[in-house]
Amino acid sequence: MKGKEKRKEIYRCLNCGWTCVILEEEAALEHCPNCLCGIHDEDREGNECGGITEPVGIWVRSEREWEIIQRCRFCGEMRATPVTEQDNRIKILSIASKPISSPPFPIERIGEMTKIMGGSGETGGK
Template identity: 55%
Template sequence: MDLETGTRRCFSCGFEMAEEDAHCPNCLCSLHEETQEEWECGGILQPISLWVKDDGSWEILQKCSLCGELAATPRAPRDNPLKLLQLAARPLADPPFPLERIGEMTRLMGGSGSTEGYYDEP
């Protein structure tokens, strides 16, 4: 917090944040001020993933770079869309199984579910 100009800068990227922002709208990081055991941490909470709640609203999941604790912060309307896309697409870009064999794998494991719903409801 800059007392002279009344602005606050993001500790991670230096973006000028508004007073009411819970996280930086540019890099989606925030400062880990207090852990769940009410210790002061001071690490930077970095965004790792997105979570869609039951009512359709989003929360950004963050992980502290210092203590590793997870936190959730609601998505703000001015959040950087490219960062949000990156967070959402990262698991798809790096899947743990070959995507062209996902149906075969599921059948081998005796599970149900299929990818056929994209074109029409099976």
């Protein structure tokens, strides 16, 4: 009976309720492929937390290797988890474009600065 049993687990996201099947051979999911949230099991000192980590930013580690920066809703600790194949592309782009939609300075200033720099890429001022 044991051999006939199909070894698979069902992953259920505690944040958005997304369910998907994980086969035994595959590694366990670190974050939900739909909403990119995860569960904060342990912090750096090894204390249990259990909060939901929500995605706040994208880290471009190298050309083909991106990581999602998550922040725990409960304790505020930040951590990074690698982007996988099945992750929601729209959600990733939406997180990446969030800072651009609310810049801390007027966008016109960027144009002025580029003009001052003459496109040389130097920031000057030393």
